[in-house]
Amino acid sequence: MYRIAVIAGDGIGPEVVEQGLRVLESASCQFGFEVSLHRYPFGADHYLATGELLPDQNLQEIRNLDAVYLGAIGDPRVERGVLERGIIGRLRWDLDMYVNLRPIRLYSELVCPLKNKQPRDVDLVVVRENTEDAYIGMGGFFKKGTPDEVATCECIYTRRGTERVIRYAFELARTRPRKHLTLVDKANAVAAHDLWRRTFEEVARDFPDVTTATAYVDACAMWMIKNPEWLDVVVTTNMFGDILTDLGAMIQGGLGLAASANLHPGQVSLFEPIHGSAPRYAGQGKANPLAAIQAVSMMLDYLGEKKAAQSIEGAVEKLFAEGLLTDLSTSSGRSTGEYGDLVLGKLNETASVGG
Ligand code: IPM
Ligand code: MG
Numbered sequence: 001m002y003r004i005a006v007i008a009g010d011g012i013g014p015e016v017v018e019q020g021l022r023v024l025e026s027a028s029c030q031f032g033f034e035v036s037l038h039r040y041p042f043g044a045d046h047y048l049a050t051g052e053l054l055p056d057q058n059l060q061e062i063r064n065l066d067a068v069y070l071g072a073i074g075d076p077r078v079e080r081g082v083l084e085r086g087i088i089g090r091l092r093w094d095l096d097m098y099v100n101l102r103p104i105r106l107y108s109e110l111v112c113p114l115k116n117k118q119p120r121d122v123d124l125v126v127v128r129e130n131t132e133d134a135y136i137g138m139g140g141f142f143k144k145g146t147p148d149e150v151a152t153c154e155c156i157y158t159r160r161g162t163e164r165v166i167r168y169a170f171e172l173a174r175t176r177p178r179k180h181l182t183l184v185d186k187a188n189a190v191a192a193h194d195l196w197r198r199t200f201e202e203v204a205r206d207f208p209d210v211t212t213a214t215a216y217v218d219a220c221a222m223w224m225i226k227n228p229e230w231l232d233v234v235v236t237t238n239m240f241g242d243i244l245t246d247l248g249a250m251i252q253g254g255l256g257l258a259a260s261a262n263l264h265p266g267q268v269s270l271f272e273p274i275h276g277s278a279p280r281y282a283g284q285g286k287a288n289p290l291a292a293i294q295a296v297s298m299m300l301d302y303l304g305e306k307k308a309a310q311s312i313e314g315a316v317e318k319l320f321a322e323g324l325l326t327d328l329s330t331s332s333g334r335s336t337g338e339y340g341d342l343v344l345g346k347l348n349e350t351a352s353v354g355g
Pocket of ligand 2: 274
């Protein structure tokens, strides 16, 4: 029995999570495992009604569950950053989810905006550090609102934090056919990134079977468009990982398809689509839930239900192969629920042929 916290959140979050949960339920019947869902109301409505973001007591409960399934957080009615830092940020920091794993995989060239790129050219995984960097909120304002205003923001990188995420990335690279890991930083301009370079070189000695490369983040952004086939596993800082994975989502077919895992290996971990709450599409039933569905697949993989995870991923793959997914945009005319139906249909078909 897996105990899963569900935070559907804001905007399109609840709509896409609903489809993800349909797929989870179907997989649990098919593969014979049980889930109990613990639903939490956190997000803008709850905050506006109660002033609560993520109370300590609930955080403690979540700490003892097996996984968190999250839709999206963010709402224009609330001051910028309050929900993001108070809910997603807090979960990532307080539960010490130090790896943000973001696979970027092209399923069909029909949804790729790059010229002459095939699925085999776009198959990488970004391992984004998830607990440090400019995100931690160290800094502040002096003489705010005056012409002399000073704003500061400290980027911190610890040896421990850097090493553990780099180690994770090497371990991951080792399991992939190409066994190639690229460190992405800005060590030519940001002196502190020298810590990443040194740590990377030291850890590399423990992984002689993994080939390595280093790239500055600006060059990496260029490569992702020009030669994405050069990249296999990428390890990078929190903020660079944030930026590069939105770029990555676009080369794989859009944010509607990109899922992510926030991991602390061995402890409760969180699974979510990379996209945000997209308030302007909320409640219209036209958001594409494939990213949220893929997040379920990543969650099941993490929980050890490998077959179930693969069958969901396989179902999405087949839908592309059969040419059923060619327009993933909100103007495709396909509703959120119809995407769910397609994936469920494919899962059931596979089950009935015993595949
Ligand atoms: C992401 C998001 C978050 C981030 C925001 C909502 C704080 O963009 O998960 O990529 O920057 O980490
Ligand atoms: Mg982002």
